[in-house]
Amino acid sequence: MNRRKLALVTGGNRGIGRELVHQLLLKEFQVVLTCRNIKDGEAVVEALDGPVDQLTALIMDVSDDESVMLASKSFGERFDRLDVLVNNAGILLDEAESILTVSEDILNQTWNTNSLGALRVTRAFLPYLKNSDDPRVINVSSLAGQLKDMGSWAPAYSISKTALNAVTCLLSNDLAQFNIKVNSVSPGWIKTDMGGPTAPGTLEEGTDTIVWLAEEAPAELTGSFLRDREPADW
Ligand SMILES: NC(=O)c1ccc[n+]([C@@H]2O[C@H](COP(=O)([O-])OP(=O)(O)OC[C@H]3O[C@@H](n4cnc5c(N)ncnc54)[C@H](OP(=O)(O)O)[C@@H]3O)[C@@H](O)[C@H]2O)c1
Numbered sequence: 503m504n505r506r507k508l509a510l511v512t513g514g515n516r517g518i519g520r521e522l523v524h525q526l527l528l529k530e531f532q533v534v535l536t537c538r539n540i541k542d543g544e545a546v547v548e549a550l551d552g553p554v555d556q557l558t559a560l561i562m563d564v565s566d567d568e569s570v571m572l573a574s575k576s577f578g579e580r581f582d583r584l585d586v587l588v589n590n591a592g593i594l595l596d597e598a599e600s601i602l603t604v605s606e607d608i609l610n611q612t613w614n615t616n617s618l619g620a621l622r623v624t625r626a627f628l629p630y631l632k633n634s635d636d637p638r639v640i641n642v643s644s645l646a647g648q649l650k651d652m653g654s655w656a657p658a659y660s661i662s663k664t665a666l667n668a669v670t671c672l673l674s675n676d677l678a679q680f681n682i683k684v685n686s687v688s689p690g691w692i693k694t695d696m697g698g699p700t701a702p703g704t705l706e707e708g709t710d711t712i713v714w715l716a717e718e719a720p721a722e723l724t725g726s727f728l729r730d731r732e733p734a735d736w
Contacts, residue, residue: 506532506556507636508584509716510577512564512623513591515542517694518642518712521705522588525713527552531586536562536573564591564619565611574626583633586716589620589666590642594659594696601657609658616662621669632680639677640715641670643686643727650735667727667736674725683724687711688734 509526513519514535523535523546535557537543543559550557558580562573577584593615595608620641624631631637646656647663667686674684692708693701711731715723719731726733 506530507586507716508532508534508581508634509586509588510534510536510584510627511588511590512536512562512619514559515539515546517696518689518692518705518708519588519590520546521709522590522712523557524550524552525706525709526586526716527554527556529713529717531716532556534558534560534577534581536560536564536591538563562623564589564623565615567622570622570626574630577627577630581630584627584630585634585636586638586640587624587627587631588640588642588712588716589623590712591619592616592642592696594656596658597656599657600654604657609661612658612662613665616659617665617669620666621673624669624673628677631677631682637680637682638715639673639682639684640712641666641684641686642712643667643670643688645688645690645729645734648688648727648735670727671725678724681721683721685715685719685723685725686727687715688727688729690729 509531511519511522514523515537523533526533535543540561547557563569596604643666644663646660670686689708690703691701692703711728
């Protein structure tokens with residue numbers, strides 16, 4: 503029997519998600535990487551060094567109910583439990599927009615992926631999380647969603663991350679009865695396709711708190727928003 507902890511990372515084919523997949527494999531997790539395009543996921547399985555026999559790629563578009571349901575079903579054909587769910591998949595479509603002009607279409611797309619996507623995936627994989635001895639849900643959020651210092655940048659993205667933080671609070675309350683810990687994490691400003699080439703943070707820095715949560719962070723932190731392994735303001 504495989505006694506490695508099992509983690510699932512959404513949007514695991516590039517950026518922070520891909521690095522998470524790599525780090526978790528090196529920490530002796532078994533990992534399921536989910537992606538919109540299976541070729542992208544398979545390319546990661548081929549390219550990564552480390553124990554890739556412990557890595558599986560699964561297709562899942564987090565913005566689509568049917569795709570999430572199908573992914574949960576095919577996951578269940580191979581696995582009966584999930585220890586760590588990382589809701590990492592995200593989009594940023596409105597860097598140059600203002601709250602006064604951003605279209606409803608962009609608001610809806612962004613909310614549907616960044617906030618509802620995480621809730622949808624958590625609900626769909628809940629039966630497997632309930633079978634774990636030490637289950638966790640980690641929502642990759644952003645300081646852009648912090649109400650304390652909310653500015654004007656990327657309104658749809660910012661609203662979606664504030665809503666994701668609310669999803670974290672609500673889930674942490676309702677999932678405590680199953681011992682499922684739920685957190686939001688800000689990875690920092692990280693050099694990826696989304697973060698851009700001038701971002702100061704490395705992929706290792708962006709994944710540190712998430713890997714720590716997956717591996718060893720205290721259970722009492724459930725319900726909090728974390729940055730650099732410390733609680734951050736909402
Ligand atoms: N980079 C930063 O500075 C930064 C800062 C704060 C927070 N974050 C957060 O960190 C997370 C990862 O960001 P990143 O910088 O790694 O971004 P990225 O390089 O743009 O990668 C985004 C990932 O999300 C996937 N994705 C997007 N929409 C999806 C959908 N509907 N279903 C499934 N997967 C989807 C993408 O898949 P495709 O390849 O198919 O597009 C890709 O794998 C995001 O939640 C982001 O908001 C990033």
